[in-house]
Amino acid sequence: QHIRRIMKTGHLEVIDKGINDPQTEADRVAQQHIIGSLIRQYPKATIIGEEDLDPNDISPELFSSDSSEDVLKLKCHEKIHSIKEEDVVVWVDPLDGTREFAQGFTDHVTVLIGFAFEGKPIAGIIHQPYYKNSESRLGRTLYGIVGIGTYGFTYTTPPNDRCIVISTKSRISQVITDSINAMKPDKVLHVGGAGYKTVLLLEGAADVYLYASKGTKKWDTCACEALVETIGGKLTDVFGNHMQYHKTVEHINEFGVLATMQNHDRYVSRIPISVRNTFSKI
Numbered sequence: 001q002h003i004r005r006i007m008k009t010g011h012l013e014v015i016d017k018g019i020n021d022p023q024t025e026a027d028r029v030a031q032q033h034i035i036g037s038l039i040r041q042y043p044k045a046t047i048i049g050e051e052d053l054d055p056n057d058i059s060p061e062l063f064s065s066d067s068s069e070d071v072l073k074l075k076c077h078e079k080i081h082s083i084k085e086e087d088v089v090v091w092v093d094p095l096d097g098t099r100e101f102a103q104g105f106t107d108h109v110t111v112l113i114g115f116a117f118e119g120k121p122i123a124g125i126i127h128q129p130y131y132k133n134s135e136s137r138l139g140r141t142l143y144g145i146v147g148i149g150t151y152g153f154t155y156t157t158p159p160n161d162r163c164i165v166i167s168t169k170s171r172i173s174q175v176i177t178d179s180i181n182a183m184k185p186d187k188v189l190h191v192g193g194a195g196y197k198t199v200l201l202l203e204g205a206a207d208v209y210l211y212a213s214k215g216t217k218k219w220d221t222c223a224c225e226a227l228v229e230t231i232g233g234k235l236t237d238v239f240g241n242h243m244q245y246h247k248t249v250e251h252i253n254e255f256g257v258l259a260t261m262q263n264h265d266r267y268v269s270r271i272p273i274s275v276r277n278t279f280s281k282i
């Protein structure tokens with residue numbers, strides 16, 4: 001609701017955090033709303049957000065203590081129940097696809113909240129504030145808990161012999177193009193944001209999410225990995241290794257992103273040596 005409200009004002013107040021890495025007023029307000037509200041309810045959890053903001057410096061109207069009846073009704077198994085609040089790490093991307101948002105591609109915008117325990121994603125939320133772009137409905141929320149299920153969308157297995165690759169819209173380079181071509185794609189889609197790429201994978205509109213470059217961060221991938229893995233897919237780096245989500249981990253994903261719903265190893269093996277060699281890893 002804050003993202004849509006700020007977009008409507010037409011004053012995005014964009015700041016450059018680095019090359020190709022903008023931050024808008026909507027990123028700032030959405031993060032304060034999410035983290036401020038979570039910290040109040042779960043003070044012992046570790047909560048890490050993309051934007052460098054003081055969570056204590058929040059105006060009271062940004063707090064929310066609402067909870068979802070539907071989520072509270074879900075039956076969790078003992079392993080999840082026994083997790084202590086202080087052992088949970090929450091990775092928050094208040095507005096994924098910021099560049100596309102600032103350019104008016106609002107379909108590409110998502111809000112990502114990933115929950116990790118012992119370094120692994122255990123639950124994830126991907127919210128699309130502009131889903132179907134209706135004025136009356138405030139988007140849609142896809143969420144999942146590993147070992148329990150996914151909600152808010154329906155996954156249908158795509159044809160096994162099809163290869164639609166989805167990759168970055170704003171950060172195309174020779175290495176990105178070479179790696180995509182190596183997947184032998186029938187079609188290539190370029191969209192913004194890790195969240196939106198994952199949504200297209202979850203809906204069966206794409207088969208391989210590939211970004212063969214460092215640059216995404218743990219808040220881009222934690223929620224995405226939780227949802228993908230809950231329905232039997234995989235989200236790893238381009239070498240096929242899982243990212244870690246401990247509170248002390250490096251924020252950056254050094255070795256790119258490769259996510260699929262099926263045939264993951266096949267796609268890992270197609271990454272060419274020339275692309276592998278661009279990463280500082282043997």
Ligand SMILES: Nc1ncnc2c1ncn2[C@@H]1O[C@H](COP(=O)(O)O)[C@@H](OP(=O)(O)O)[C@H]1O
Nearest residue numbers: 021095096097098099168171192193194215216
């Ligand atoms: N080289 C880079 N520098 C900064 N951020 C990068 C990056 N490569 C990827 N990202 C981040 O990864 C997310 C997905 O990128 P892309 O759309 O290009 O696939 C974006 O998240 P945000 O939009 O939340 O900043 C983007 O910032």
Ligand SMILES: [Mg+2]
Nearest residue numbers: 093096097220
């Ligand atoms: Mg992001």
